[in-house]
Amino acid sequence: TEMSRAAERLRLLINHLDRPSDAIVSFESHPLICKTQGEYTLDTDLLTPEQRLSYEQNGYILIKNLVSEEDINRFRYTHTRLCRQEVKAPGLVTMRDLAILKSEFVPDQRAISKIQDFQEDPELFRYCTLPQILKYVECFTGPNIMAMHTMLINKPPDAGKKTSRHPMHQDLHYFPFRPADWIVCAWTAMETVNRQNGCLVVLPGTHTGTLQEHDYPEWEGGANKMYHGVRGYDSQHPRVHLEMEKGDTVFFHPLLIHGSGMNQTQGFRKAISCHYASADCYYIDVNGTTQENIANEVKEITMRKYAGQEISFQDSWAFRGRLVKGERTSL
Ligand SMILES: CCCCCCCCCCCCCC(=O)SCCNC(=O)CCNC(=O)[C@H](O)C(C)(C)COP(=O)(O)OP(=O)(O)OC[C@H]1O[C@@H](n2cnc3c(N)ncnc32)[C@H](O)[C@@H]1OP(=O)(O)O
Numbered sequence: 001t002e003m004s005r006a007a008e009r010l011r012l013l014i015n016h017l018d019r020p021s022d023a024i025v026s027f028e029s030h031p032l033i034c035k036t037q038g039e040y041t042l043d044t045d046l047l048t049p050e051q052r053l054s055y056e057q058n059g060y061i062l063i064k065n066l067v068s069e070e071d072i073n074r075f076r077y078t079h080t081r082l083c084r085q086e087v088k089a090p091g092l093v094t095m096r097d098l099a100i101l102k103s104e105f106v107p108d109q110r111a112i113s114k115i116q117d118f119q120e121d122p123e124l125f126r127y128c129t130l131p132q133i134l135k136y137v138e139c140f141t142g143p144n145i146m147a148m149h150t151m152l153i154n155k156p157p158d159a160g161k162k163t164s165r166h167p168m169h170q171d172l173h174y175f176p177f178r179p180a181d182w183i184v185c186a187w188t189a190m191e192t193v194n195r196q197n198g199c200l201v202v203l204p205g206t207h208t209g210t211l212q213e214h215d216y217p218e219w220e221g222g223a224n225k226m227y228h229g230v231r232g233y234d235s236q237h238p239r240v241h242l243e244m245e246k247g248d249t250v251f252f253h254p255l256l257i258h259g260s261g262m263n264q265t266q267g268f269r270k271a272i273s274c275h276y277a278s279a280d281c282y283y284i285d286v287n288g289t290t291q292e293n294i295a296n297e298v299k300e301i302t303m304r305k306y307a308g309q310e311i312s313f314q315d316s317w318a319f320r321g322r323l324v325k326g327e328r329t330s331l
């Protein structure tokens, strides 16, 4: 089995060579190729063969009850305090839903549909360091693990314009680092999430494809800032609604096409997530690729935020990333 694991890993690596956006840096010259095989022994101690196969075929695995009720309650409490600005976290980005942008400002969790970049809040960032999550993450990233992007999504009751939807997309669109197989998202339900309040919707198996072109969807009610969707979304593709209970966690590949439907309830549907990458990943130049459009939007926003200082798309990731395990080797 040692041999077959090595063979499988090699196959995964060779797959990368077919992906145009990954071809920028030659894989043969990358040090991780020599290092990975032994590390996969660790992985199989945790993932059952069924789970490994499921990730290979579907691009995600769902682990029930991975985060305790107590931890989630603490995250909810901190979220409320951050939204009320009772505590501050440097770098925190708060986002309001398009439908309520022009209404009166109330510093309350009901006004804030998403917070991002909570890496400087020790309490929320504890989510990214939970050992039971990192054990799974390591199966995909290897032992050097960076938390690259953090979010707490507070999907509001839809105000009637379907702006609470998140269009179908691949998270890799936002990331100027590779390889894709060494990136994984952990997404934990902070309460029951179902079709009514807008659970995640995934297109199983799409992680084996390439990175698609993304743009704003042509929706009547508009779409939130940076909520790009895959161009030419095929609504006939079989999809799975991931209904989850509080504490359930899904791990998914950054090429997996996913989104979420509108929230048709009166509650604010909450989930906390972190995108992890192997610290051995490397930054790529996205000029001339399909990612140029998002890179330009991000640069524009960082320019505003940091008073006219130009920060490259890659650097904006390098300074937000935090090592959570092992060594910060490259990213
Ligand atoms: C830095 C690197 C970022 C990395 C990217 C994400 C990675 C994700 C990776 C993982 C996969 C992720 C997949 C995903 O998650 S995709 C979604 C990811 N979304 C984001 O990353 C958005 C992050 N949000 C922000 O940066 C802020 O909240 C913005 C900049 C939007 C507002 O900031 P702030 O509140 O401080 O700014 P302001 O009041 O001065 O307004 C400024 C302008 O913005 C307009 N506006 C405000 N709200 C909205 C809205 N909802 N829809 C449309 N426009 C909106 C507003 O009218 C004004 O425009 P104008 O009137 O001047 O024309």
Ligand SMILES: Nc1ncnc2c1ncn2[C@@H]1O[C@H](COP(=O)(O)OP(=O)(O)OP(=O)(O)O)[C@@H](O)[C@H]1O
Residues within 6 Å of the ligand: 165, 166, 167, 168, 195, 201, 217, 218, 229, 230, 233, 241, 258, 259, 260, 261, 262
């Ligand atoms: N044109 C599009 N481009 C990208 N994504 C889309 C497009 N149309 C719908 N989606 C996405 O497809 C997913 C399913 O959307 P939809 O609103 O139909 O929700 P649903 O879960 O099917 O709800 P319902 O139970 O009402 O059918 C959501 O992630 C939505 O944002």
Ligand SMILES: O=C(O)CCC(=O)C(=O)O
Residues within 6 Å of the ligand: 151, 153, 155, 166, 171, 200, 258, 259, 260, 271
């Ligand atoms: O919680 C959701 O609605 C999904 C959000 C998502 O996919 C994302 O922000 O990348």
Ligand SMILES: [Fe+2]
Residues within 6 Å of the ligand: 169, 170, 171, 258
């Ligand atoms: Fe996403």
Ligand SMILES: [Mg+2]
Residues within 6 Å of the ligand: none
């Ligand atoms: Mg539908």
